[in-house]
Amino acid sequence: MKIFIVSLLCISWLLGMHVEYRQWEKGKTFSDYMHERNISASLLESISKEDQKFLLEIRNDYNYYELLDDEGTLEQSLIPISKEMQIHLFRNENGTYGFDIIPIQYREEPFFGKINITSNPYSDALEATQYPKVAERLSMALKGVFDTSRLHKGDEIDFFYTQRTRLGTVCATPMIKMVRIASRGKEKFIYVDEDGYGYDEIGKKVAYTVTGKKKVVYTRRVKGRKRGSRFGMPLRHVRITSSFSYRRWHPILHRYRPHHGTDFGARRGTPLLAVNNGKVIYAGWMRGYGRVVKIKHAGGYVSLYAHQSRIRVKRGQYVKKGQIIGYVGSSGRSTGPHLHFGLMKNGRWIDPMKVLRKKSVGGNSVLKKFTKYKTVKTTKYRKVEIKGAQEHKKRLQAYLIDNAPSYIWKKECFEGRMKDEEVLDDDE
Incomplete structure (x- = not known):
């Protein structure tokens, strides 16, 4: 059996099928799902014990996809079990169903943004993109690298970022790659690493603080252990x-x-x-x-x-x-x-x-060792290396040369980008 990646929209249009996007219900099991879709329980028996363990990892906050024909019969479903893997359930030509575990295929879409400062970068980015996470990541990239209080009305901020999508749905945090600030005739580029932190240049060493525990051993003179009777009296009041x-x-x-x-x-x-x-x-x-x-x-x-x-x-x-x-x-x-x-x-x-x-007799004083752990802060240095930094800068500059319009975030924008998605077809 060969598995080909084909376009979901093409299949839906040609065969009269449609895709439904659902959220896995709390407490629902894979067996319950099979019963809802009239799938024979014999499929469970054919699944190996190793793969059956993955069926328990379906969480109620995961969203899954179903490809249904015009009569509502399930043709395929993609059910995530983690951020990287998913269950693929598919209908064979003879009406039986097959089971497989495959990687989740994402699309990483490139986007560009341009904002003119009227109040502050966060508010202006939110108004321009209508996407709070983009505004948050932009603010994070600028923090500690550029003093935004020095911006004036009319200054320009351009940025390049990528967004992961799956079957046309946003499924991850946007990743800011490069930011350009144009203020009073001067421009400044900010390189952004995978964690979202910005740097005004790459290749240099930056300091960071590590907090840890240091073992300290010291001696102190203490009284010796008392020696004496271990016995008590046989009566509370002695006569x-x-x-x-x-x-x-x-x-x-x-x-x-x-x-x-x-x-x-x-x-x-x-x-x-x-x-x-x-x-x-x-x-x-x-x-x-x-x-x-x-x-x-x-x-x-x-x-x-x-x-x-x-x-x-x-x-x-x-x-x-x-x-x-x-x-x-x-x-x-x-x-x-x-x-x-x-x-x-x-x-x-x-x-x-x-x-x-x-009576108990006190012993002589002795030197005793004590150990304690002291909190210490150590300054370390690491070299800033951002993969693809120069390429991201060139892409942002090319965008500026083309004088492209500012991107306005809308869900419908993905519909025109739906090509070569991950719906699977079976070919004997």
């Missing part, structure tokens, strides 16, 4: 009734025995707190200690909470420092409500208060 001892008179057994812990006096039901993060390794009854909770902590420590009235944790449970694990009671061998708190280090009982009362 010690009996201290740690290797030989203490037992109030119930009436003999001297080691007292491996510290007794805290408190009312029955007072919450007991875990002195540090850890794992409960025992929670239950333990002979003379009554109801007991034992917690294993980091660093080889194990804490014990005895004579509880009620236990609130279970064996294997992880607890945090300050979490309630039970309540003060008088279970086991006890003379009244209190907490017997014991602390082991690597399997040996130690005086809990030497750990619980250990």
